[in-house]
Amino acid sequence: MPEKQYVTYGCCGCGCGTELPITGCRFSLAPMCDDFADVILDAVSKVDTAKVWKQTDKLSTVYRGRACHVEDAVKACFVHAYRGGLHMTMEATFSKGCPGDIDGDSFLTADDTLCNEPKIADIHFPVDCKIALYPMGVSDYMSHIAHIVNHAIDLGIYAGSAHYCTLLSADVQALFSYIGKVNAYCGENLRHYVFEVTMSVNSPTK
């Protein structure tokens, strides 16, 4: 009988983080309608992914590269999937610093010009959102969480604290601007973090 192939993680199992400045986002769209597949495929096809590494599996799509281009591509996918009156969620996991994270480095040389922003900068709709930040490997993680929640309060998009997350309510433009600020703060102050964002539009729940 073959020996089982177990996993070991990280260079030393201590969560030392990668040395490469790769930001990534794994996301899943859930349009709650019978033609969900068309909505998803149409949105994905409209995203300019020239400056991100990408991969799709059965559960989600991953974009990786410089933070600005990952955010630009995820935002474009969400905006292109939006339909008035259609209830849809997007679960998005932003992360940087995962130990052993080595793919996708070739996209780190991309310039600053955003591929998608010019086409989506003037599109507005309200989004309900829950966020959770997980700073990994540090004992003062709650202070980092408080920092990014307080920034949402400063921006006027904070909608309350709840069990296991913080609620936000914002226009899609303000929300993605905030996501960019969080990734910038975490990228500078944490070796490894995970930032979970679930966005919801057109929910029938009041």
Next chain:
Amino acid sequence: MPEKQYVTYGCCGCGCGTELPITGCRFSLAPMCDDFADVILDAVSKVDTAKVWKQTDKLSTVYRGRACHVEDAVKACFVHAYRGGLHMTMEATFSKGCPGDIDGDSFLTADDTLCNEPKIADIHFPVDCKIALYPMGVSDYMSHIAHIVNHAIDLGIYAGSAHYCTLLSADVQALFSYIGKVNAYCGENLRHYVFEVTMSVNSPTK
């Protein structure tokens, strides 16, 4: 102008964890069909929640109490929402030890008898799943992650490692049994953890 109400977290900002053994799960169902609201409401109404604290907001439902009863209620909701041929996802965040976690303690005295399991124990269908464990406040977090991934390998439900998550493929019964094992391991070995599970059924993606 009123002063802004900022947040501060934890007794000392150091992630010391709650002293109460409350396990919770925040989850969202996304049935991808036009009558998604009926599917969700029908499933939720069939769950016996006598032994869990519960709350629903615009984005998700939260069950809290003893781990066994939280898992029993979440499993029941997922199984009752399942329809042959209907693509659906459930995003579930299990957690224990969040600093300042004080609600719901009155449910900790519930006995061991599961309310929902007898009605759902014989229902089987395949589930694709992604998981991510976040042990908070500890430097050796990668070794805890490796431990629970290796347990999935032992059970034969491991379907691969991917960026930012681990993929599983399992019958719904085996999957929830594994979720129970993870919560038990983390509840014993970590002061504060978050275990993210996204389940998918009937995906048209091969």
